[in-house]
Amino acid sequence: MAFYPSHLRSLFTDRERELDLLQQATASLADGRPRHLALFGLRRIGKTLLLLEHAARLLETSPAGPVRPVYVDFEELVTSPELFSRRYVGLVTFWAITQGSGEIESFLTPTGLLGGPAAGLRTVAQTLAALQDARDDPATQVTLALDFPEKLAQELDCRLLLLLDEFTELAVLSNYPSVRRPLQLFRAAMQRHSRLGYVIAASAISAMEKMVQDGRSPLFLQFEQVEVSHFPPDATLALVERILGYTPSPGVGRRLHQLTGGHPFYIHAVTTRLVQRQTFTRASSEIGPDDVSRAFILETLSRTGQIYNYCRYLYDISLQRARGYGILKAILQVLAEEEKLTLSELARRIHKTAPTTRGYLRALQEVDMVVENEGVYFYRDPVLRYWAAYTTRGIEVDAFASRTVLSPLLADLEAQYSRLSTELGLAQESSVRELLRRLAGREVDGALLGTSAPVQLPAFVRVEPYRSPDGQIQVDALAETSEAENEERWAVEVKWRGKAVGKKELAALLQKARSLNARPWYVSRSGFTPAARTYAAAHGVLLSTRADLEKLERQLAES
Ligand SMILES: Nc1ncnc2c1ncn2[C@@H]1O[C@H](COP(=O)(O)OP(=O)(O)OP(=O)(O)O)[C@@H](O)[C@H]1O
Ligand SMILES: [Mg+2]
The missing domain is CATH 1.10.10.10 (Winged helix-like DNA-binding domain superfamily/Winged helix DNA-binding domain)
Structure with a gap:
């Protein structure tokens, strides 16, 4: 598929949960009950690949199905209202009638569109004419463009799943005084649509949060949030195996996971360097964990490194x-x-x-x-x-730096790598959410949750960070079962600091959990005070320490 080159696709790994959610949203749309998703995730974590993979699977599994995917990258699209409107119409038409394959050029100009493959389509001609009439009214142009997919879907008697990448770029249109509030226009358009499902994604996390989580935003509560997170250890290993073409020693996968924190772009960059280095030196000996560390340093601190260049750009x-x-x-x-x-x-x-x-x-x-x-x-x-x-201290290394040059950096890295991946509060919160998703429906040893009897985890279908509409209640994870399962919920707080958690903090979580009608689970890196443990036992608060989490992870890996 032209939009998703096979060299990219052949490396696609994991993301089963996210693909499942996208599939469910697609099925709902097919049934006439559109649901809209917002994908959240760090830069380069794999949002775009996920959208493309879903589009590809949809086209493969139901080429003649009722739902057709449309992938649009707003980063390239959103410039002036006029250009945005024209190109949006062109791209939507392109995807709707060619399924993302074929020549795109003729779809990008009005003459091309009207004279080419879209010639027979009434809605295309009508919208282009209306855009022409509204040439002095940018807000109307944008609205016409946003309403176009619905009209086209009607004419083609299908439904369109709009995968809008870098969605936050839509805000650029607010630089045009006459458009001013593009999000409002978008929201108003959404209300008029019944044949469209939206999946939006963006790398600008804070901007995206503001758009869909802030009560003052027009898009507030319009999207279900889906977190695209770091890879768990088994997915890291699976990606490494794909790139290397064989299974490395267990230490290699583990070290890569520690250093990259399971971030797929970093995993890819470091592993690719390992392969190159091996080819270059014609080394036949097996790759070991220290080779991974060296490759990481070269990737991150030499100018030839993909990670180096990416960090420089980002900075x-x-x-x-x-x-x-x-x-x-x-x-x-x-x-x-x-x-x-x-x-x-x-x-x-x-x-x-x-x-x-x-x-x-x-x-x-x-x-x-x-x-x-x-x-x-x-x-x-x-x-x-x-x-x-x-x-920032001027320390960089040469791409062919010798072992002697690298050794102090290697020692330094060794002192840091456990911290790199595990000590970060935020990364930790997302790994606790990931753990909950994977534990859903299983029975675990109660001792790891601070109780004596085994605990049966509900079959959670959603685990996401939660913030109440008024911003008063916030938890690191709210895990929910589907309504059919009597709506069981867990509310989770994660503290990743040097001090034991006390009774007061448990009481605060308990209160939040009660108002959310959820079971409270407190995760603390440094454990709990004795008073807190007594309090937890008396009030049914589940407790886990870092060691407990590690055991839970291990049990999962073994099962
Ligand atoms: N599921 C995956 N399987 C294999 N590799 C992946 C996966 N997800 C991401 N990657 C690697 O990470 C790179 C970045 O992925 P992608 O471009 O999808 O991220 P993104 O979140 O859209 O990033 P950006 O913030 O730059 O838009 C890919 O080119 C690939 O090397
Ligand atoms: Mg992207």
Whole structure:
């Protein structure tokens, strides 16, 4: 398929849960009950591949089915209202009638469209004429374009699944005063549609959260959230095997997972380098964990590295987008070296007042560089932090650096790698969610959840972070069964810090869980105080420590 080259597709790994959710949404649309999904996930985590894979599977399994996929990347599309409108009409037509294969050129201009493959389509001609009439009215143009897929679906008597990648770019249209509120236009259009299902995705996490989770956004509550997260260890290994073409020693998969945190782009980059290096040196000996570490360092700290170049790009564009370049750079440098700092600590380091510093930090949060958790600020992406810690001090390595040159870096990395993947609060929250998804429906040893009897986990169908519409209640995971299963819910809090969790914190979770009608589960890296354990036993709060989580992971891997 032209839109999804086979060299990319042959490496596609895992994502069964997410594909399942996309399939369910597709089936609902086919039944005339459209549901809309929003995919959330870090940059390069695999959102685009997931959309393409779903489109490909849909076209393969039901080429003549009632639902046709349409993949549109807003990053390339959204410029001026006029161009956006014309190209959106062209792309939707292209996908609806050619199923994403064939020549796209003739779909991108009105003359091409009217004279070419879309010549017989009434709605295309009508919409293009209406766009022409509205040439002095950009808001109307955008609305005409957004309503076009519904009309086309009617004419073709089908339904369209619109996969809108980099959806947050739609906001660019607000730079045109006459359009001003593109999201409002989008929302209004959605209300008029019955033949369309929307799946939106974007790399700008904070911007996306604002769009679909904030009560003030027109798109609030219009989308079900789906988290596209890091790979679990078995998927990491599966991807490595695909790239290498054989199964490496167990230590290799484990080290790769630790260093990359299960991020598929990083896994791909490091493994590809391992392959190249082996070909280059014609080494026939087996790859070991230290080769993985060396490849990681070369990928991240040499200019030939994909990860290096990606980090550089991300760093530059993020800083360009945020205001206050020089100071932001200073903050990022301090955070790269010291990892985790509170607001007042940071303010002191950069010689600014706390309120000023908070403003700068907010700018860094908005571009997804930095996150805050319980008053502590740190990099969202630990690999980016690693890169910045070295490169901002001018440390880079040569692509063919010798073992001697690499050895101090290797030692340093060794001291860091467990931290790189496991110590991050955020990564941890998403791995707890991932764990819950995989444990759904299974029975586990009660001791790992702080109780004596075995615990049967409900067959959860949704596990996502939760925030109440008014923003008052927030939990790291809300796990829910389908309605048919009597709607069982768990509310989960994850704390990943050095101090044991006390009674007060459990009480806070208990209260949230009660108002959500959910069973509370507290996960704490450093365990719980004795008073907290007594309280938990008395109030039915489940408790797990880091060691418990590791055992749960191991049991899953073995089963
Ligand atoms: N499921 C997967 N199987 C194998 N490799 C994957 C998978 N997902 C992602 N990758 C690897 O990560 C790279 C980035 O994936 P993709 O472009 O889909 O991410 P994205 O989330 O859309 O990123 P961006 O934020 O840049 O839009 C891919 O080119 C591939 O190497
Ligand atoms: Mg993408």
